[in-house]
Amino acid sequence: MAINPSKRLAQLKFITTIFSMSLKEIKDIMGFETLTMIFRRVGEAAGENIVKRFQGKYTSIEEFANLLISEVIEPVLGEGNGTASVSGSLVSIDLAACPYKVAGIPIKDMSWFCEYTEGLFDSAIRGAFPGYKVETKSPEKIAQDCPTCKFEITYE
Amino acid sequence: MSRIDEAKELLEALQARVPDINDLAIARTNGLIIYTLRKIASDTRSERMLGGMASALFSISKRAADELMKGNFKSLNVEIDSGTIFLIYTGKVILIALTKQEPNLGLLSLELEESAAKLNDIFA
Numbered sequence: 485m486a487i488n489p490s491k492r493l494a495q496l497k498f499i500t501t502i503f504s505m506s507l508k509e510i511k512d513i514m515g516f517e518t519l520t521m522i523f524r525r526v527g528e529a530a531g532e533n534i535v536k537r538f539q540g541k542y543t544s545i546e547e548f549a550n551l552l553i554s555e556v557i558e559p560v561l562g563e564g565n566g567t568a569s570v571s572g573s574l575v576s577i578d579l580a581a582c583p584y585k586v587a588g589i590p591i592k593d594m595s596w597f598c599e600y601t602e603g604l605f606d607s608a609i610r611g612a613f614p615g616y617k618v619e620t621k622s623p624e625k626i627a628q629d630c631p632t633c634k635f636e637i638t639y640e
Numbered sequence: 641m642s643r644i645d646e647a648k649e650l651l652e653a654l655q656a657r658v659p660d661i662n663d664l665a666i667a668r669t670n671g672l673i674i675y676t677l678r679k680i681a682s683d684t685r686s687e688r689m690l691g692g693m694a695s696a697l698f699s700i701s702k703r704a705a706d707e708l709m710k711g712n713f714k715s716l717n718v719e720i721d722s723g724t725i726f727l728i729y730t731g732k733v734i735l736i737a738l739t740k741q742e743p744n745l746g747l748l749s750l751e752l753e754e755s756a757a758k759l760n761d762i763f764a
Contacts, residue, residue, distance in 0.1 A: 512703075513700070513703065514696065514699055514700045514703060515699030515700055515702050515703035516699065517669040517670065517695055517698060517699035517702065518695065518696050518699040518700065520669065520670040520671075520695075521669075521670050521671035521691075521692055521695035521696060521699070524670045524671060524672065525671065525688075525692065599670055
């Protein structure tokens with residue numbers, strides 16, 4: 485039985501409100517870092533799933549990075565809002581939009597959401613290319629009023 | 641020498657000086673383990689668990705310090721019947737020590753504080 489769209493929207497708003505209130509309570513009682521840890525781990529789990537999904541679809545880190553953009557980033561952020569480049573042992577990923585900001589989340593106050601994305605990229609590259617020493621940094625974030633989110637993943 | 645190599649040397653020397661220490665690790669506040677001696681947290685799952693637990697313990701202790709005491713978190717000591725968990729926040733990273741039963745607390749806290757200060761320089 486199809487759900488009435490307006491009823492479905494009301495349900496989703498309810499769930500979002502509960503989720504948002506839960507995050508506020510976790511932050512107030514357990515602290516900001518608890519949320520960064522949780523979101524990082526959720527991002528890592530998402531990255532592991534991506535590696536499974538992409539199996540057999542890439543032969544190089546360039547191809548893997550491009551798949552991340554076309555199959556993970558662009559469906560969420562829109563076409564042209566993500567770019568990836570590889571130079572030596574550095575993978576650079578730039579995101580021109582923030583999905584959380586677009587969804588109306590006050591990302592400046594809830595920057596633990598950024599940990600999800602960093603964990604996703606880190607764990608995806610780590611899982612796709614085992615044996616490499618991977619380090620991920622995010623020197624610029626939209627949550628810090630930068631124009632884009634930049635992720636720099638080194639693999640050696 | 642890389643920062644990881646420097647941290648590794650520091651932790652190995654610390655454990656050699658303090659025999660009550662069973663395992664040592666350095667974690668980021670988001671729970672990501674930077675380096676561990678891997679004596680107890682010896683596989684990826686237990687390493688992830690150690691990082692997550694350390695982050696949660698640090699975070700809630702920091703909140704308690706701020707909210708209840710209007711102060712800054714320095715360290716946490718969890719006494720368990722099988723040993724002790726020590727967490728020291730260096731200002732950059734968390735130093736985690738897992739000890740044997742009834743450790744020499746005086747020596748342990750002194751050595752951990754000194755090492756935490758050195759780690760702060762390494763990861764500055």
